[in-house]
Amino acid sequence: MTVYIVPFLSVLVGIGVALLLKPTGKKSLKLLLAFSGAFLLSLTVLHLLPEVYEATLHAGGHEGHDHGHEHGGGHTVGIFIMAGIIFQIILEYFSQGAEHGHVHNHGHHHGMPWLLFISLCIHALLEGMPVSHHPDLAWGIGIHHFPIAIILTAFFVNSGMKKIPVLLFMTAFAAMTPLGTLLSGQLTVVEEYYPYISAVVVGILFHISSTIIFESGEDHKFNLAKLLSIGLGVVLAYYL
Ligand SMILES: [Zn+2]
Ligand SMILES: [Zn+2]
Incomplete structure (x- = not known):
């Protein structure tokens, strides 16, 4: 159950923090971002990456082991990883970097920024999928989406959007990661x-x-506080 609750609640708490506390301390948000990025990257490298290679190498194992070089899953999986990087770059053309807390103020927004919304949701949905096999990743995504939720909510409210659409928008974003986890457990294709x-x-x-x-x-x-935040993220991910 925690795997569904953590990524969902982290966004809701982020919305609450943005609306109630109206944080102005850009410095602490940046440190939180640095920590969340390092934590997420460490979880990916330490937990997710080895599993992805192992699973595909076993799947391609029937090709024979007397081969001089690896033809099986190893190459293929690397291509899929690169495809993910390229896919995220393309998503960011539409979201303008909202997934990593990058927002641009182009004056007032009238109506919903639909492209941003859709690409952000696709991103969060996909992120939820490996959580079904890696419950610990739920924490990584929760911690990654927490500062993003603060930054985005504050940005939308400040750019003149009404509170109700902002709340609906952000709650839908919050639901995407748990939905991805649920789908990956249910759909046989996934x-x-x-x-x-x-x-x-x-x-x-x-x-x-x-x-x-x-x-x-x-x-x-050189920024000692940033370096320490990153170090903390790595250490926590190691012990998780
Ligand atoms: Zn950016
Ligand atoms: Zn994300």
Whole structure:
């Protein structure tokens, strides 16, 4: 049950924080972003990546082991990871980087930013899929979406959107990750191609988490607080 609740509640709490506390401390948000990016990247590398390779290598194992080089899942899975990276880059053309907490103020928004909404939802839905096999990833996604929810809610409210559409919009976003987890447990198609879908998500997580880490700092100036936040993210992911 926690796998559904954590990613959902983290966004709701983020909305609440944005609406009630109206956080102005950009510095603490940046540290939270740096931590969440490092935590997510470490979870991906430590937990998700080895499994994706192992699952596909076993699946391609019948090709014979006397081959000089690996022809089986190893190559294929790498292509799926790269496809995930490219897919996330394409999503960000439409979302303008909302998934990593990057928002642009182009004056006032009239009506719903539908393209942003749809690409953000696709992103969150896909992220939910490997959670069915990796309950610990629910925490990574929850922590990743928490600062994003704060930043996006504050951005929409400040850009003149009414509170009710913002709440509906953000709640739908909150529901996408648990929905992805639910779908991947229910649909046999997802179950059948699970290692490849996971590989795509690994690519998405690679791109998103490294972008979060990159954008959480000013240029490339040395920043001890940022470095410590990243270190904490890595250590926590290791012990999870
Ligand atoms: Zn960005
Ligand atoms: Zn996400």
